[in-house]
Amino acid sequence: MGGTRQLAQQNCRLTVLEPEETVVSPQETEQVEKPTTESTVPKSEVKVIRRKLNGYVGFANLPKQWHRKSIRRGFSLNLLVVGERSLGKSTLINTLFNKDLYPVDSFSKASFPDPEEPVKVSVETVSADIEENNVKLSLTVIDCPGFGEGINNTDTWKPIVDEVNSRFDKYLEAETKINRSTIVDNRVHACLYFIEPTGHSLKPLDITFMKQIHEKVNLIPVIAKSDTLTEKEIQEFKQRILDDINNQGIKLFNPPEYDHDDEETRAASRQIMAKAPFAVVGSTNQIQTPDGRIVRGRSYPWGIIEIDNEDHCDFIKLRQLLIRNFMEELKEITANKLYENYRTAKLKKLGIEQDDSVFREFDPVLKQEEEKQLHEAKLANMEAQLRSIFQSKVSKEEKKLQETEADLFAKHKEMRDKLLKQIKLLEEKKKELELAKPLHEPTHSAPTKTRKGFLR
Ligand SMILES: Nc1nc2c(ncn2[C@@H]2O[C@H](COP(=O)(O)OP(=O)(O)OP(=O)(O)O)[C@@H](O)[C@H]2O)c(=O)[nH]1
Ligand SMILES: [Mg+2]
Incomplete structure (x- = not known):
């Protein structure tokens, strides 16, 4: 039976390209690699890379390497x-x-x-x-x-x-x-x-x-x-x-x-x-x-x-x-x-x-974007917190000021009322005194001096 004898060859055929497809002889010096994106990229932008194989590279030997490995490992x-x-x-x-x-x-x-x-x-x-x-x-x-x-x-x-x-x-x-x-x-x-x-x-x-x-x-x-x-x-x-x-x-x-x-x-x-x-x-x-x-x-x-x-x-x-x-x-x-x-x-x-996100950490751009978003969200959160603290402090002070203002107003009113009462009393006293004056004072008495600015 010729069965397993063919296995290594069969394996080679399946796993690597046929040698005649991959070997480029030194004489075939010019190879043009056509970009696969040809259809999508405009013609003016297509970059054609020309490479020269200046000699035997060695990848034509890959099937032999595979063959040796297969023999060593077995099937x-x-x-x-x-x-x-x-x-x-x-x-x-x-x-x-x-x-x-x-x-x-x-x-x-x-x-x-x-x-x-x-x-x-x-x-x-x-x-x-x-x-x-x-x-x-x-x-x-x-x-x-x-x-x-x-x-x-x-x-x-x-x-x-x-x-x-x-x-x-x-x-x-x-x-x-x-x-x-x-x-x-x-x-x-x-x-x-x-x-x-x-x-x-x-x-x-x-x-x-x-x-x-x-x-x-x-x-x-x-x-x-x-x-x-x-x-x-x-x-x-x-x-x-x-x-x-x-x-x-x-x-x-x-x-x-x-x-x-x-x-x-x-x-x-x-x-x-x-x-x-x-x-x-x-x-x-x-x-x-x-x-x-x-x-x-x-x-x-x-x-x-x-x-x-x-x-x-x-x-x-x-x-x-x-x-x-x-x-x-x-x-x-x-x-x-x-x-x-x-x-x-x-x-x-x-x-x-x-779960596609499992592999996200391997994409540096995605990871950076994610970190940026996280950082921005953190900043926005801190800003909102500070704003609310500031707002509550301002409203507290405003309340205090309003209270003090009301207090002052009440005190001012009280003092004014007191003073008005005193004025009233004094004016009454003055009137009384003026009425009583001709009875007690002699007619030749010195002329009365009016004090300027006092309880007019
Ligand atoms: N005519 C004929 N007889 C066969 C063939 N192959 C096997 N036999 C006979 O059939 C009988 C059973 O063969 P086995 O190979 O033990 O069959 P099996 O399917 O493994 O049997 P179990 O394991 O008991 O289920 C034996 O006497 C064999 O000689 C065949 O291709 N043609
Ligand atoms: Mg059986």
Whole structure:
């Protein structure tokens, strides 16, 4: 198998620009950087900066750096495998990664569940580090024995959806910790859903499960044990499955097309996706074909079915999707779309709203403006306080002055009244004296002197 060997290259393609797009040879000495604001800025103001690359800069080597880093770090994939009992799930995983991750035993304890006991779906995880041409892949397969085995399978999907959610939750929790450098990505990157090869159409259980999970994982449906159907049956079965999936609005994994992908890459991915739902056959047994080749396959009295032969089944295409072509795509969609949606919904449910002011302190202009406004408000407040103190003092003094004025006026009136009384008394006395004067004074007496200004 040539799967993980291609991973580093695949990673390079996704993360950095193609070398031929970024490399500028010394001969190409002139490059014009066109400002992106061309449409909004008037032509006269557009500043064209001309730069010359006077030699080899070195960024053409970035993909190699990335390649080395990828090899050092290795890759990881978490694969959820769901399907009814004995559909060949474990066999297919072993076949995909060419390793006996699971013991395959069709007559295991799971084969004979007690019909009296309610069947519980459990979640079992198997991890393995596999290596191919020095490229390491840390693989985790999440198996869900018990799925669809009960008499009533209404909630058989629930423990599986819970498992996917809890993996998202753990990632969310790890992200909110102060130290995020050691986050391990345990999120489910893809879900292989095994459809029983009935040849009819999807069962209600298939539809229920896919509807419950399609917005949380990259869903990849496979037709299990497709060697039990004829080529024609497979084609018709595939069409009916796709019709059901479309009618139910179920979203399947679909790799995005990039502008810089060449036609060959686009054609390859179209060819892969055209096979969905993948009609697979699994086997790790090596058998000899009539023409003497040793192949992985299943042998029947009527012939041999070769696993790694694209004319016999879609196993190769499924492997290309999962490992060779789109492993990084599966992880990116999980992280950027599925997990993001889950995270947003979860935080909103907790009542957490996006608070843009959180980042305001990082904007010095905004911060300055805010401080200025605060300062001005403080000043206005102080001014109002001083004004009110001043006002109350002035009105107090005014009141005091008014009181004193009234007092003075009363005193003045009292004194005036007193004086008027005295005048009156004195005038009366004067009159009395004037009347009494001719009786006592002699006629030759000296002439009377009138004093000027006295009680006239
Ligand atoms: N015809 C055929 N048989 C298969 C295929 N894959 C697996 N088997 C057989 O089916 C039986 C069950 O295979 P497993 O891989 O254990 O199936 P499983 O889905 O993991 O089973 P449980 O874990 O018990 O649910 C074994 O006898 C396999 O040899 C296949 O593609 N075609
Ligand atoms: Mg199994």
